[in-house]
Amino acid sequence: MLANTFSGLKVVDFTQVMAGPTCTLCLADLGAEVVKVETPAGDLARALSPWIRGEGVPFLALNRNKRSVVLDLKQPEHLQAAQQLIAESDVLVESFRPGVMARFGLDFATVAARNPRLIYCSVSAYGQLGSSSDLPGVDGVLQAVSGLMSVTGSQGGEPCKVQVPVVDLVTGYLATISVLAALADRQRTGLGQHVEASMFASAIALQHTNFATYFADGKVPGPQGNAAPYSTPxxxxxxxxxxxxxxxxxxxxxxxxxxxxxxxxxxxxxxxxxxxxxxxxxxxxxxxxxxxxxxxxxxxxxxxxxxxxxxxxxxNDYAEVVQSAAFVEAGLAESLQHPVAGALTMPRSMIGAVGERPHARRAAPTLGQHTREVLAEIGLPSDSIEAVVASILQRN
Known part of the structure; x- marks a missing residue:
């Protein structure tokens, strides 16, 4: 079963909001054991609307099958715990701006010296190299700068973005493909490598045929409403x-x-x-x-x-979609029980074989829910674990 494909694969997740978490969600749905490392303030997606009993729905949607550990990397004992966690992992996914992980001594070159089999995936707005690499970015901004907003909406209308975080999501999926390719390569070489997914490049990939057409005829396309530019009706x-x-x-x-x-x-x-x-x-x-x-x-x-x-x-609107035969017969939603939000209905994993689709093993974690459990698994003494937890509780 595809749901167990990566059973035993250890992934440490230093991502937040949507692009990076989409990548680790895919790995988790395929059976990987994903440990999500959060700051004491938590993933920013926890603060995104709407909320169910204080739990952000965007976070709940993208973090099932993961465990949450809270670490403040600015504190030495917390950083040491992170280093040990990375040393015992197969995959690391991070979504900081380029250079941030290096400031903590957690860049690829440093951690790979201790764990040469590590697949290290960096998710960023504009990639790891080049003059734009330091720029921040979110889905809407990347829709704008990549040209996507210039071809959406109606002729003569105001700029219009796609009303789902399409750049975030495709970046996460491309990051997953890169990780899977690196894992396949590791089977051959025994070594890990540094791979990346750029939101800007991913947004260009979304428009592959559009840019090919522009290169072919030199005509700058504009919005055409709901019409396809290459065929009609x-x-x-x-x-x-x-x-x-x-x-x-x-x-x-x-x-x-x-x-x-x-x-x-x-x-x-x-x-x-x-x-x-x-x-x-x-x-x-x-x-x-x-x-x-x-x-x-x-x-x-x-x-x-x-x-x-x-x-x-x-x-269709969303109410019509979820009642449609295509949605119902494919079983594209499932019920989960969350320790705070309670009973939830969420979209299921879309990764699966014919007639099979993975069920969630657990709902998205509460902040730091598994800190003690995970730190014990990597061999930290109980007094060190309690010191880490106490320092977090004191800060909050």
């Missing part, structure tokens, strides 16, 4: 009571669409002869399609299009 079409997303640019499906809406003559219109012609006359095309489609509600058209094997779907 491949956009939302208005019905009498809502919208349907339709992708019918393939020649056979274009003909099927015209038949389904009762306008087979559109296939003979020279303006709509092929994809290139339709792109040149997109406004006229959409006007012709919607003139027919606004005569009936979306359920009528969904049935008609399904009969014609036309790729389409309703534009």
């Amino acid at each position: 491949n956009e939302a079409l208005r019905c009498s009571d809502g919208w349907i997303m339709v992708a019918a640019y393939h020649p056979a499906r274009w003909e099927a669409l015209c038949t389904a809406i009762g306008a087979p003559e559109l296939t003979n219109d020279p303006r709509f002869h092929d994809n290139k012609s339709r792109l040149e006359h997109r406004e006229a095309l959409l006007g012709a399609l919607e003139w027919h489609m606004r005569a009936h509600p979306r359920e009528y058209w969904l049935d008609q299009f399904a009969a014609g094997d036309i790729i389409c779907g309703p534009i």
